[in-house]
Amino acid sequence: xxxxxxxxxxxxxxxxxxxxxxxxxxxxxxxxxxxxxxxxxxxxxxxxxxxxxxxxxxxxxxxxxxxxxxxxxxxxxxxxxxxxxxxxx
Amino acid sequence: xxxxxxxxxxxxxxxxxxxxxxxxxxxxxxxxxxxxxxxxxxxxxxxxxxxxxxxxxxxxxxxxxxxxxxxxxxxxxxxxxxxxxxxxx
Amino acid sequence: xxxxxxxxxxxxxxxxxxxxxxxxxxxxxxxxxxxxxxxxxxxxxxxxxxxxxxxxxxxxxxxxxxxxxxxxxxxxxxxxxxxxxxxxx
Amino acid sequence: xxxxxxxxxxxxxxxxxxxxxxxxxxxxxxxxxxxxxxxxxxxxxxxxxxxxxxxxxxxxxxxxxxxxxxxxxxxxxxxxxxxxxxxxx
Amino acid sequence: xxxxxxxxxxxxxxxxxxxxxxxxxxxxxxxxxxxxxxxxxxxxxxxxxxxxxxxxxxxxxxxxxxxxxxxxxxxxxxxxxxxxxxxxx
Numbered sequence: 028x029x030x031x032x033x034x035x036x037x038x039x040x041x042x043x044x045x046x047x048x049x050x051x052x053x054x055x056x057x058x059x060x061x062x063x064x065x066x067x068x069x070x071x072x073x074x075x076x077x078x079x080x081x082x083x084x085x086x087x088x089x090x091x092x093x094x095x096x097x098x099x100x101x102x103x104x105x106x107x108x109x110x111x112x113x114x115x116x
Numbered sequence: 117x118x119x120x121x122x123x124x125x126x127x128x129x130x131x132x133x134x135x136x137x138x139x140x141x142x143x144x145x146x147x148x149x150x151x152x153x154x155x156x157x158x159x160x161x162x163x164x165x166x167x168x169x170x171x172x173x174x175x176x177x178x179x180x181x182x183x184x185x186x187x188x189x190x191x192x193x194x195x196x197x198x199x200x201x202x203x204x205x
Numbered sequence: 206x207x208x209x210x211x212x213x214x215x216x217x218x219x220x221x222x223x224x225x226x227x228x229x230x231x232x233x234x235x236x237x238x239x240x241x242x243x244x245x246x247x248x249x250x251x252x253x254x255x256x257x258x259x260x261x262x263x264x265x266x267x268x269x270x271x272x273x274x275x276x277x278x279x280x281x282x283x284x285x286x287x288x289x290x291x292x293x294x
Numbered sequence: 295x296x297x298x299x300x301x302x303x304x305x306x307x308x309x310x311x312x313x314x315x316x317x318x319x320x321x322x323x324x325x326x327x328x329x330x331x332x333x334x335x336x337x338x339x340x341x342x343x344x345x346x347x348x349x350x351x352x353x354x355x356x357x358x359x360x361x362x363x364x365x366x367x368x369x370x371x372x373x374x375x376x377x378x379x380x381x382x383x
Numbered sequence: 384x385x386x387x388x389x390x391x392x393x394x395x396x397x398x399x400x401x402x403x404x405x406x407x408x409x410x411x412x413x414x415x416x417x418x419x420x421x422x423x424x425x426x427x428x429x430x431x432x433x434x435x436x437x438x439x440x441x442x443x444x445x446x447x448x449x450x451x452x453x454x455x456x457x458x459x460x461x462x463x464x465x466x467x468x469x470x471x472x
Contacts, residue, residue: 028248028282035148035204039173042197043163043183053148058244059213059231066147070117074221084217084248090270090281092179094221101196103179104117107279108220115213124326124382128351131375132341132361142326155325159295159351181357190374192357193295206426206460236422237391237409252399262395268448268459272399285457286398293391294435302415302471306440309464310430310450320415333414337384346472359446368463370446371384
């Protein structure tokens with residue numbers, strides 16, 4: 028999984044069946060110290076009620092897809108947690 | 117998933133069975149602000165009727181393959197949406 | 206798999222069901238000589254009792270998910286070993 | 295999928311069972327304009343009769359493996375098409 | 384698959400169940416001309432009897448895991464061949 032900040036959302040009217048009714052958010056990966064990795068955005072389906080500005084935990088690939096129990100075809104990135112705090116000890 | 121712009125198409129006469137009859141488009145990943153990531157093109161199978169110049173949403177890997185219900189072997193990238201708008205709030 | 210150092214942990218109250226009760230650690234990939242790759246952190250679920258400062262072996266993707274026999278949806282990175290030593294001959 | 299040029303082949307006598315009798319070619323990813331991405335070679339199993347110098351379409355991961363119906367374990371890259379032409383309109 | 388050189392081995396006493404009794408080698412990806420890609424090491428499970436200094440063929444992800452027929456959870460990289468020669472024509 029990776030640390031990311033929610034920096035936007037997208038509107039997609041014409042989309043594949045399995046994405047209908049799912050919230051699509053834009054993520055920017057961040058370092059442990061909160062530095063944003065530029066030009067490396069991902070679009071993720073939200074599973075935890077995240078919103079713009081939140082620091083989140085996200086998953087890639089099949090693992091992200093399996094988070095969703097209904098029709099999940101096409102999903103390769105998911106927000107799986109909202110981060111409350113980071114500790115280095 | 118990732119944001120991308122459709123920048124071309126390819127003609128492939130000799131191809132694996134599962135790609136027969138599928139539209140193959142060249143994508144360039146783009147940042148949230150529309151900047152094209154150079155020399156990082158993907159070739160995707162279109163599922164939503166996208167065309168050259170469209171800003172699209174694309175998926176990778178197994179998740180992309182599963183979008184297609186017929187013989188989908190070999191597909192590792194799919195266009196799953198046409199983006200109408202991006203918002204940062 | 207990749208070599209990594211455990212550099213932190215995260216607190217995530219609001220998370221997807223399958224991550225409940227699992228220990229989430231922040232990893233920094235390291236080279237064979239112990240040099241940390243900056244700004245490339247991963248968040249992994251621990252399977253071997255690792256802690257901050259440990260040099261570990263970690264897996265990606267489906268392979269990481271399959272390490273966990275209970276509800277493992279969403280997991281795409283796992284700590285699968287604690288490294289005792291590295292040899293170049 | 296990605297655009298690539300076939301730049302070599304390898305001889306591998308001692309190999310895992312599932313690679314016996316399969317043609318292994320070295321690919322260099324290329325940009326849409328034919329520029330080779332240096333030091334990023336992949337080794338792929340050929341499914342379409344490609345040869346040295348050909349511009350091809352290649353797939354990654356599970357999707358590449360599934361192209362082959364016989365014992366396909368270990369295969370994570372496949373040549374799935376020979377490109378006749380690229381168009382940007 | 385990718386070209387790599389075996390540059391080391393690791394000792395891992397405390398590890399996930401499925402890695403017990405498997406040989407873990409450190410790989411450095413190499414270019415077609417033998418140049419080592421620095422700080423990009425992978426740890427792979429050996430399936431072909433490779434040793435330090437060997438030029439090998441390696442696989443990633445699920446494809447690598449499937450090479451092993453016994454308990455293979457956690458494995459995401461495998462050595463699948465020992466390279467005898469590379470040709471560019």
